[in-house]
Amino acid sequence: MxxxxxxxxxxxxxxxxxxxxxxxxxxxxxxxxxxxIGGVIHSHCEDGFIYESGPTTGVIGSIELAELLGAFPDIVQMAEPSAKRRLILKDGCFYPLPSGGKSGMKTPLITWWDKFRLLGEPFRKRGINPDETIAELVVRRLGRSYLDYAVDPFIGGIYAGDPKKLVTRYAIPKLYALEQNYGSFIRGAMAKRKEPKQPKAELITREVFSTRGGLSELISHLATAIGHERIHLSASDCTLKPRPGGGWQVYYHQGEELHELVANHVITTCPAQELTQLLPFLSVQDLAPIAALRYAPVVQIAWGMKHVTLPHFYAFGGLVPSREDKELLGILNPGACFPDRAPLEGSLLSIFLGGMRAPQLIDASDEELIELATDRVHSYLGITQRPDLLRLFRHRYAIPQYEASSEARLERIGHLEANYPGLHLAGAVRDGIGISDRVRQAKILADELSTDL
Ligand SMILES: Cc1cc2nc3c(=O)[nH]c(=O)nc-3n(C[C@H](O)[C@H](O)[C@H](O)COP(=O)(O)OP(=O)(O)OC[C@H]3O[C@@H](n4cnc5c(N)ncnc54)[C@H](O)[C@@H]3O)c2cc1C
Known part of the structure; x- marks a missing residue:
């Protein structure tokens, strides 16, 4: 029990x-x-490099994450100022994403017409379609070049997704709320600055962080605090069944041995496609709206060079608009954000390929993918040297896509949780995809359960 x-x-x-x-x-x-442990978070230390095969960094975007990191101050590593510099590819060159009014006027990323049109944004009508996609919203309020050279590359970087498919109110709920509540992004941003802040809001710094030795260090500190005896690894064939008198029966194998637990609450944190096997008392139809959740497949390549520095690419990284490149999502530069990631005179890049713009790449051969990455670092960064470290990782179900199917999925999750007391369908099937969202969901759910237990 x-x-x-x-x-x-x-x-x-x-x-x-x-x-x-x-x-x-x-x-x-x-x-x-x-x-x-760690799921997609996995740091590797090899030959003078510390690289990640999953998320490379997090952003302090919620109070819950800030407080969690506050519990482990010795390992938290804030990024160098270079992390504030984000580049966008246009016509084969990387340009800084503007950070203010002056740089916004000068940037070659946005057309003069759209820069001028921005003056009218506060006066444009509020959208009325709740299922408007990010692309529709941005073109309507800001203009085509803002979509192509600001929002599309960011959506590629965060969701590995397609802004023409992602629905704003699910994928970027804060942006949706800004327009709905204030009628305009600009008026909303100005009004929010004047509003009284919620308690502890100053903790949300939006700064980029990692942990010393890579993000796996955060994972191992969490595991130690939980107690390793509570974590059962290599637990295969898990199934959950409601008990007639209340509560849950949980079965799993470790090797040949079958184990059984009885619990008051069960929480799933796995991707949508795992739920059919995990919840055998539900039919395929019961789970269909949840199983409809699509995932962007991503290929990630760690590219380390021991004797090459990249002063011209001293930035968080370069994101790539889909109209500029149909296969590359972006090239991050964790070596510039965290000096311990590469040898002193070296560099470490993290190259992302595929996503919803090129899902077929997940099935490409290693040789094809390496050739593609080599071509792009040569064309866009001028790198001609062979890397000293090259590691390739495939994530077939990397990032859930909050598309128009989200309403039905969230409704079904709510319905199942209401009908099966003690069942909690958590993880990135709902409530956001980033590190910050995951920690926030965890805290809210744990608080809810603590009052019940
Ligand atoms: C390539 C990539 C890059 C990313 N980059 C960033 C980034 O830069 N910044 C950011 O904020 N976020 C990033 N994210 C998102 C972020 O990493 C995730 O939101 C977060 O780590 C997901 O954690 P999770 O526990 O919900 O899921 P997971 O990490 O997927 O963990 C789920 C766990 O459940 C286990 N599991 C699944 N099914 C079963 C089963 N049937 N029985 C038992 N166990 C099961 C899995 O083995 C896994 O360990 C990235 C994600 C990916 C894939």
Whole structure:
């Protein structure tokens, strides 16, 4: 008998367990199919480089994340000022994304017509279609070049997604609310500056962070705080079943051995396509609106050079508009953000290929992908040297796409949770895809459960 069983020891599962244990709920177990914790977060230390095969950095975008990091001050690593510099590709060259009015006027990324048209943004009508896509919203309020050379590359970088498919109110709810509540982005941003801030709002700095030794260090600190005895690795064939008198039966294998737990609450944090096997008491139709969630596949390449510095690319990284390149999403420069990621005179890049703009690349051969990456670092960054470190990672179900199917998915999640007390469908199937969102969801869910237990 236990109180809570969490499926998945990625950031969501571990943060939820951490918050529960912190609030005194010790009867918590995490079942993880892999022999390691962290989910997509995985740092590697090799030959003088520290590189990631999943997220490279996080942004302090929620109070919950700021407070979590505050619990581990010794390992938190804030990025160098270079992280504030973001580049966008246009006509084969990277240009800085403007950071203010003056640079906004000068930038070659935006057309003169759209710069001029921006003056009319506060007076444009509020949108009335709740399912408007990000592309439709941006073209309507700001203009085509803002979509092509600001929003599209960012959506490529964050969602590996297509702004013509992502629905604003699910994918960027804050942007949607800004227009709905204030009638304009500009008026909304100005009004928000004057409004009284919610308590602790100053903790949301939007600064870029990692942890010393890579993001896996945060994961291992969370696991230590939870207690390793509560985390069961290599737990395969997990299934959850409601018990007639209330509560849940949880079955899983470790090797040949079948284990059973009985819990009051079960929390899933896995991708949508796992739920059919995990919840065998539900039919395919029951889960169809959730299984309809599409994921962007992403190929990630760690590219390290021991004796090459890239002063012209001293930035968080360069993002790539889909009209400029149909295969490359962006090239991040973690070596410029965190000096310990590469040897002193060297560099470390993280190259992202595929996404919704080129999903077929997930099935390309290693040789094809390396050739593609080599071509792009040569064309866009002038790199002709072979890397000293080259590692390739495929994420077939990398980033969930909050598209028009989201309403039906969220409704079904709500319906199932209401009909099966103690079942919580968490993870990135809802509430946001970033590190900050995952930690926020974990804290809210743990608080909810703590009052119930
Ligand atoms: C390539 C990539 C780059 C990213 N970059 C960034 C970034 O720069 N910044 C940012 O903020 N976010 C980024 N993200 C998003 C962020 O990493 C994720 O939102 C977050 O780490 C997801 O954590 P999670 O625990 O919800 O899911 P996961 O990390 O996927 O963890 C789920 C866990 O559940 C386990 N599991 C699945 N099914 C079962 C089952 N049936 N039984 C038992 N265990 C199961 C899995 O093995 C896994 O360990 C990136 C994501 C990817 C894929």
């Amino acid at each position: 236990t109180d809570v069983v969490i499926i998945g020891a990625g950031l969501t599962g571990l943060s939820t367990a951490y918050q529960l244990v912190q609030s005194g709920q010790t009867r918590v177990h995490i079942l993880e199919r892999q022999p390691r």
